[in-house]
Amino acid sequence: MITRDEVLHVARLARLELSEDEIEPMARELSAVSDYVATIAELDLDGVPPTSHVVDISGALRADEPRECLPREEALDQAPSAGEDGFLVPSPQAG
Amino acid sequence: MSAGLLELGAAAARAEIDAGRLSAAELFDFYRDRAAADRDADGSGLGCFTWVAAEAPAGARDGSPPLAGVPLAVKDLFCTRGVPSQSGSRILEGYLPPYTATVVSRLAEAGAPLFAKTNQDEFAMGSSTENSGFGPSRNPWDRDRVPGGSSGGSAAAVAAGLAPWALGTDTGGSIRQPAALCGIVGMKPTYGSVSRYGMIAFASSLDQAGPLTRDVGDAALLLLHMVGRDPCDATSLEFPGSLATPTAERLDGVRLGVPGELSGEGIEAGVLDAFNAALEQARGLGAEITGVTLPHAPHALAAYYVIAPAEASSNLARFDGVRYGMRHIDDARPEDLVAMYTRTRHDGFGPEVKRRVMLGTYALSSGYYDAYYGRAQQVRTKIAEDFRAAFEEVDLIVTPTAPTVAFELGEKTGDPLAMYLNDYCTVPMSLAGIPAISIPCGLSEGLPVGIQIAGPAFSDARVLDAAHALEGALGFDGSAALV
């Protein structure tokens, strides 16, 4: 069972606010899914290497050659808050 | 000619344009108008589209591009320059990217211009398209039922004749399952064969773009112009061998393996009946049907529901209210950066996305990595090994695509695990990165059933060939879904 505290800890890591009425159902649903996925714990997987990539190719490196950048207006165009030359955020030092 | 246009598949329409009997502009307008009507019908439509072009793209291409101008509907999550690309999420409402996904540009270059963006589950997380931030899509076979997901808008649009063909993406079954539920063809190519650049990511090691079409020939034609290495996607590669429009009509000597793990328990009786009937047809075409075993396939879903949410939790971290999309600043705490993050993500993400972000964060967090993510990646190795062993015995593997026919809207939204089981038969192929297609193989209770055909990595052409032969014998009629 995933506890309320664990849910809040994970939510903090994920930078996700959960309203009071979301916490308990989240704990329940996460518990159900994690119980289900925990069935893989029963498998004997000693010595089995993990697979993080299914494509077996290598050397997909990029030549160090510059390409054109985005015009600044375009880079800033979709920002919820921007000055003329940059994105604006609440100061991390504050609060 | 309009009534006739609807009957034309994409390849047939292309032939008409090439022959000078149809203009690309006329075809574009025909589908544009149909899509716009569905969009404007609000609740009474199918809810397939999140955007429809106002007009045909200026300056129709000279010469005759290979796809002749047959217009393309594209899942919302493909970035399209200056056109809303929202991945079904309110957090990206109205987002206009400054660039276009490689595969969409390639297809436009090849003569398949974008005419509409299609609805989907938010960030492709779902199997019903009910998790869209812009309302659900409906199944044209029965509007009270889901079209499947997450590429449900694309599947429903193609099935209903609102698009000649469409692009979807498949992470654990998101092309194949909606194709099955809507009675059309959907293919997930070998992982790495199609560029992911510009696809708003769900789970990077699994996501792959693919075609949703009315028949196998159209699927092959579209895929032909999608594959190939993209220098902007390090995981993409030059497609080995060649893809061509399939012509096979027989399955003589083709060994089809039926894995017991994916074709018995948990599969609805009506689905199994249609599946078995299709196997009989295949036998009639000369195929050899044998049982195979994929011992770890029953654990694929569990592994998938660790790996996909883990990658997703990281992929979705960029939605932070800084550079694009929604931002929620709490008026009471305007100086609080963390509050900006947490409120923005609280308001912008729907319940299923929150669930998976939480699940993925949990699975990667300190103390849990080995038990969850690490083990899931080991299971992935075993599943890939199972397939390799099976393909020593048989040429292709066949299963039902989805355990059930289309279910009712709202039926599974309260039970995440029940919803996840939709992917039971499709997820093993995703984890192994191998190509798989779903083609309609009959009806159960008046609703379409899909059969899945999978092959070894980069056997996409063989998969398409077998699907083409079987499709011919099955003679599925999807016209009942046309609107």
Added chain:
Amino acid sequence: MSEAAAGNGAAPGGLEAVIGLEIHVQLATATKMFCSCALSFGEPPNTHTCPVCLGLPGSLPVANARAVHFGLMIGLALGSELAPRSIFHRKNYFYPDLPKGYQISQYDEPLCLGGALGEVRIHRVHLEEDAAKLIHVGASGRIHGSDASLVDFNRGGTPLAEIVTEPDLRTPEQAGEWLRLLRTTLRALGVSDVNMEEGSLRCDANISLRPAGSGQLGVKTELKNMNSFRFIERGIKAEIARQAKVIETGGTVVQETLHFDPDSGAITSLRSKEEAHDYRYFPEPDLLPVTIEPAMLEQARAAMPELPAQRAQRLTAELGLSEDSARALAFRGELAPYFEAALAAGADPAPEPQALANWVTVELLPRLQDGEDPGGSRVAPAALAELVGLVGAKRVSVGAARQVLDRLVSDGGDAGAIVEQEGLGAIGGGEELEAVVAAAIAANADAAERVRQGNAKAIGPIVGQVMRETKGRADGTEVASLINAQLGV
């Protein structure tokens, strides 16, 4: 590290400091680590961005081949084991300067493992991307009435090599000295601008104390982001003192991240209210493992220059320079080439190598503007070589040679010609010098008397007058012996 070197730690009270460094090196590639944006050098904010380095939805990273090449060169220079296959991971955390919500870095399978530079062992070298820059703009960029920061993504995605040492350093001075060697090595490799003030070389230090000679490690603290050699030494010194005080007063040192303020000398904790970071590392699915093909390795090997440590050894072995001189020349990138050019200039008489080395480091360098490269000065290597050769042959006195060098520094030119023009050639013995000496003794009768009575030091004023009269052309030792001879002592 030898026990002898470790023995004289700066920590008081029978404690010794154990210091390890983590150095972030900005690589001098043309483009960023994972996208094709040109690196930025002070251009207006947000003019060097693209979908990849802005973390736009759907964008994907592709690793820069030259960054990998530079990483391999660093590994070769440090004698590391180069991993045939290394993996990029995602390091997940939220901060406005991190557009994707994760940094792509290497974690448990880095590009280079192990190695050593000088007496310090290397733990690992890995590649990663730099963060963007946050600029506090205060009231001018208010959001909902509150102060704001501006995010500039120009720097975001700049390739970094992170070099992590083993905790082999024992004193702040040793740390500073070693870091200078590292910087020279990196400069010789040409992989970075290695400019601390501009942030292309940034250093964190891990510091712990233990009873001197103990094999155990104490609790360490991490001193973040010091951006000059002086601050590094001062910061480490201050942290050692702080920890020693904690221990001496019966407290325990807690593991934390600290900031050293060079203005006040104060050390403050950077620990946020949040719980300790949980970075949720996992292999980056968008990038395949980096496999080092034989051709890449060959290319890196072929690009390797002679490294400072090798050069110092060669200067000692081949030219018989003292170890100190050899290091003084080799560890400052531009000195050794100048020295070798002078040696090879064919001056006649040829300078003796050790003497030439001394003239470069002790005489020439202090005469140049702070930090000026001798190669860029007016003193041609051949001119210095000739001058040192003339001194060695006693054809110019040391004092006169210093005057010649002053002229060379200000005007350039040919050493022999200046000696000629100014009549600075040595007065070799003989009647001319005898006469000058006699005159000087006569003019300093008091001093002469005291020398006769056994006060050797009283000779100074007499020598001084001889030197003035000869404009420094006379050899000091010879003058002294002539004076003594004439005074009969």
